[in-house]
Amino acid sequence: MVNSVSTTRGIVPTQTVDKQHIIAAIDMGTNSLHMVVVRIDPTLPALTIIAREKETVRLGDRDITTGNLKPQIIEQSIATLRRFQQVAKMLEAESVIAVATSAVRESPNGRDFLHRIQEEIGLKVDLISGQEEARRIYLGVLSGMQFHNQPHIIVDIGGGSTELILGDSKESRCLTSTKVGAVRLTSELISTDPISQAEFQYLQAYARGMLERSAEEVRANLEFGEIPRLVGTSGTIETIAMIHAREKLGFIPSTLNGYQFSIKDLREWVSRLRKMNNVERTAIAGMPERRAEVILAGSVILLEAMTLLGVESLTVCERSLREGVIVDWMLTHGLIEDRLRFQSSIRQRSVLKHARKYNINQKHSEHVAELALSIFDQTRGKLHNWGEEQRQLLWVAGILHNCGHYISHDSHHKHSYYLIRNSELLGYTDSEIDMIANIARYHRKSPPKKKHENFRALLAKEHRQIVCHLSAILRLATALDRRHIGAIERIECSYLPEVRELRMQLFPSHPNDDCGLEMWSFDYKKCAFEELFTLKLSASLQRTPVAV
Secondary structure, three states, X not given: OOOOOOOOOOOOOOOXXXXXXXXXXXXXXXXEEEEEEEEEEOOOXXXXXXXXXXXXXXXXOOOOOOOOOOHHHHHHHHHHHHHHHHHHHHOOOOEEEEEEOHHHHHOOOXXXXXXXXXXXXXXXXXXXXXXXXXXXXXXXXXXXXXXXXXXXXXXXXXXOOEEEEEEOOOOEEEEEEEOOOHHHHHHHHOOOOOOOHHHHHHHHHHHHHHHHHHHHHHHHOOOOOOOOEEEEEOHHHHHHHHHHHHHHHOOOOOOOXXXXXXXXXXXXXXXXXXXXXXXXXXXXXXXOOOHHHOHHHHHHHHHHHHHHHOOOEEEEOOOOHHHHHHHHHHHHOOOOOOOOHXXXXXXXXXXXXXXXXXXXXXXXXHHHHHHHHHHHHHHEOOOEOOOHHHHHHHHHHHHHOOHHHHOOOOOHHHHHHHHHHOOOOOOOOHHHHHHHHHHHHOOOOOOOOOOOHHHHOOOOHHHHHHHHHHHHHHHXXXXXOOOOOOOEEEEEEEEEOOOOEEEEEEEEOOOOOOOHHHHHHHHHHHHHHHHHHOOEEEEEEOOXXXXX
């Protein structure tokens, strides 16, 4: 049984691990939609894959003029996701977790697409950043390979982006994501078949130029004398391994996990692929359907990455983002406490890292967060019914609400919104970051209004309601630490439903402090809370005189 962890800093409490779980994870990539269904044995803990599903829908084949996802591809994707849901249900999956990556991230209508998925088939899809995608890929690979505390570089070549990751058995030392992918470069840079000499040279130079910064960052995080092992994952790399094995061994192994090929082998295959047309590439033994169209660009990306990293060989891992989504779920639900324990605190560490980055007064922000969580906890089930996930969003907003001071004191709440919204908080989805940014934005000045573009951009009605409720709570918490000195030590709330009144007893840190500025600020800011929850809010200071 796993012990519970404190939720003071937004960490979700662990669960009792007395039964097996069946979980499905869906990865909506630029090239394909994938689903993996696993059985989790919490006593080990370990996951066993019981089913895989894949459909090549090419979300990355977007409208050239607008950049939007195409209507026919949207329809095909929704139909595929509906089929995935049916498979998951048939296998008795208790949860289906879905994430979307670069193609949806970059599409102007991407968020509308995800909203439509939720409305039509009831599937919530989390939009994740490039860095968060890299982190979950790392978790997936780590779940399937032994690193033995040695440095490993992971390369994942997707349809729209390539992730380069450096990690050992614990820390993901470096997470990078670059906008070069097999589908993206094929559609943008290749128009000849076979590829012309000019296009091939430009393809090589473009891939090298785009990957150079990520490769340098990875190498800079290696310690002197470390020789990392390169691990490759994704459809492009598995395809190269399959066609290499078919030719070298005469068959494709039942599992590609651990299969190796050298940079010399890869260079030879790139030389051969560039001379073939699409029909000839399709005829290669072991080439999956539709992979032939994008394999050249993917192979060039891999060759340039290996060259920049200075590695001579690559080991294949069949686990990647989808399995990483499962591992992240296991961490969040307290089912892992040993090898991946360090990763379980990634949310907290990422938030505090951003707090330091923007020179936030940490003592003040932590006290505001504690007051906000106290109000949240004492009003739960009375004024609201939000759970641990929303509690965590409030904690993050409390810690980061003043980060806008990094830009300017004037309108710092709006600057806070901008900084948080454009941050890459690891462990959080795009929609969660959007809510956190809005909660912090409304800790002062005007409450949320439909005319505000940032508030209107929250597509889900529930998300707008969360922002309204939590920002009203945060507004009170910031008022009660007006001098940034922790003047109010704790709060006790009493709700009188018959008269619709919430009474707060405020206990000062110092008995002789009348907390005049905090009391004034509370009265000034409470109206937004009263209007939102349609009640009367009152506060009284409970001072204990100092004995003479």
